[in-house]
Amino acid sequence: MLRNIVVNEYHWQGIENINVEMVERKGVGHPDYIADGIAEAVSRELSKYYLRHYNVILHHNVDKVLVVGGQSKPIFGGGEVLHPIYIIVSGRATAYVQTSEGLDFIPIGTITLRAAREWIREHFRYLNPDEHTIIDYKIGQGSTDLVALFKLGLKSTPLANDTSFGVGFAPLSTLENLVLYTERFLNSKEFKGKLPAVGEDVKVMGLRVNNKIKLTIASAIVSRHVRDGNEYLNIKEEIREAVLNQAVRIAPNYEIEVYVNVADKPSEGIYYITVTGTSAEHGDDGATGRGNRVNGLITPMRLMSLEATAGKNPVSHVGKIYNVIAKLIAEKSYREVKGIKEVYVSILSQIGRPLDEPFIVDVKVIPEERLTQNMTSEICGIVNEMFNDVNRIADMIINGNTMLF
Numbered sequence: 001m002l003r004n005i006v007v008n009e010y011h012w013q014g015i016e017n018i019n020v021e022m023v024e025r026k027g028v029g030h031p032d033y034i035a036d037g038i039a040e041a042v043s044r045e046l047s048k049y050y051l052r053h054y055n056v057i058l059h060h061n062v063d064k065v066l067v068v069g070g071q072s073k074p075i076f077g078g079g080e081v082l083h084p085i086y087i088i089v090s091g092r093a094t095a096y097v098q099t100s101e102g103l104d105f106i107p108i109g110t111i112t113l114r115a116a117r118e119w120i121r122e123h124f125r126y127l128n129p130d131e132h133t134i135i136d137y138k139i140g141q142g143s144t145d146l147v148a149l150f151k152l153g154l155k156s157t158p159l160a161n162d163t164s165f166g167v168g169f170a171p172l173s174t175l176e177n178l179v180l181y182t183e184r185f186l187n188s189k190e191f192k193g194k195l196p197a198v199g200e201d202v203k204v205m206g207l208r209v210n211n212k213i214k215l216t217i218a219s220a221i222v223s224r225h226v227r228d229g230n231e232y233l234n235i236k237e238e239i240r241e242a243v244l245n246q247a248v249r250i251a252p253n254y255e256i257e258v259y260v261n262v263a264d265k266p267s268e269g270i271y272y273i274t275v276t277g278t279s280a281e282h283g284d285d286g287a288t289g290r291g292n293r294v295n296g297l298i299t300p301m302r303l304m305s306l307e308a309t310a311g312k313n314p315v316s317h318v319g320k321i322y323n324v325i326a327k328l329i330a331e332k333s334y335r336e337v338k339g340i341k342e343v344y345v346s347i348l349s350q351i352g353r354p355l356d357e358p359f360i361v362d363v364k365v366i367p368e369e370r371l372t373q374n375m376t377s378e379i380c381g382i383v384n385e386m387f388n389d390v391n392r393i394a395d396m397i398i399n400g401n402t403m404l405f
Helices: 031-054 108-123 144-154 174-186 189-194 229-250 318-336 373-388 392-398
Strands: 005-009 020-026 060-068 071-075 078-083 085-093 096-099 102-105 133-140 165-170 198-209 212-222 255-260 340-348 360-367
Touching (some): 031 060, 031 085, 031 108, 174 198, 229 255, 318 373, 318 392
Parallel strands (some): 212 255
Antiparallel strands (some): 165 340
C-alpha cells in the first residue's frame, strides 16, 4: 500500500539547546488525572465486555468526565470530608445489540460505576469511593452517522471517526525525563512506604533556564500522618531532599533547585494538608483532556495535540489511536535509525478513511549531521510497519501496554 508519508529535515536547534524550557506532569491524584483515569477505566471495561459477549469492541466514547471538587476539613492528626467529590461520566456507548435471539441490553451503568470505583480503590489509599465520592453517569446511544461509520469499519479495517491529528516525538529531554521520573518516584509504593504522609496528588512543574533547573512540586500531604506544623515542615524537607538526590543523578550536568508546596504560610496556619490525598476533596475540579498528553507530560515547547486520549474507543477514534501511533513511530525511529538527534511525527486522519490510510504522515527529523536517503527509507519502513498492523494498537490500549496520560 502506498501511503502519503513525508520525511523532511527539521531546521531547529533542538530542545536541549533552547534557553528556556518548561515541562509539567499532573500526578495520579490530581483531579485532571482522576478524570482521565476514570474515563479510560470505563472505556477498557466496556471494551472487555463487548469482546467477551460479542467478540468485537462496539462503538463507544466516554471521554467527557468531570470531577467536581468536594469540601473537607483536614486537621493535623485527622479531619473529615464534609461534602463528597462529585464525578460524572458522560459520553456515548452501544447500549443494546440485536442478536439472533433478540435484543441484548448492555449494563452500561453497572459497568461504568464499577469501573470508576475500582479505579479509585486501585490508585488511592485514603479516598473511599463509597464514602468520599458520588459517581454518576450520563451515557447515551452514539450518533447515527458515527455508529454507522463504526459498523462499516467492523467489516474490514476500522474507519477514522473524525478528522483529527496525533503527534509524537522522541527522545525526551533531560528536563522531561526528570519531571516524569519525579512524579513517579513520589507516587511509588517504595516512597509511600518510607513517607506515607505524601498523598497521591502530586504535580511537578519543571523549568530550565540554560543549565539551571528548578522543580516546583505541589504535594498533597495526608493529615492523619502529621501531628503538627513542625512535623509537616520536616516532611516537606524530606520530600525536597529525596527529589534532589534523585535529580542530580538524572541531570548531573545541571544546577538543580527543588521547591515543595510554596503556597504554604506557616505563620498564618496555612498548610497543604488533605484528608484523602487529593485536592479534589476541597474545591479543586478536574476534567478529561486537561492533563498529560500521550507521553505523560505537558510540553509547551514541543509539537502537541490537544486531543484527550482517555475514554475514546481504541478501535476507530483517531484522537486516541493516532497519538499512540505517532509516539510509537517516533520512539522506534529514534531507537533504530542511526543519525537522528530528534524526531517529530504528526499524523492526520480524514473522517471515513481506513485507519491504515492516514491522510498524511509528516515526519520531521533533526539529524546529527544530515538527513540521508537511507534514513528516510528506514523511517518510511517503520511508518508502514506500524500501519500494516494497526489493529494491534487496540489490544495494547485495552491491556494497558502503552501510556496514554
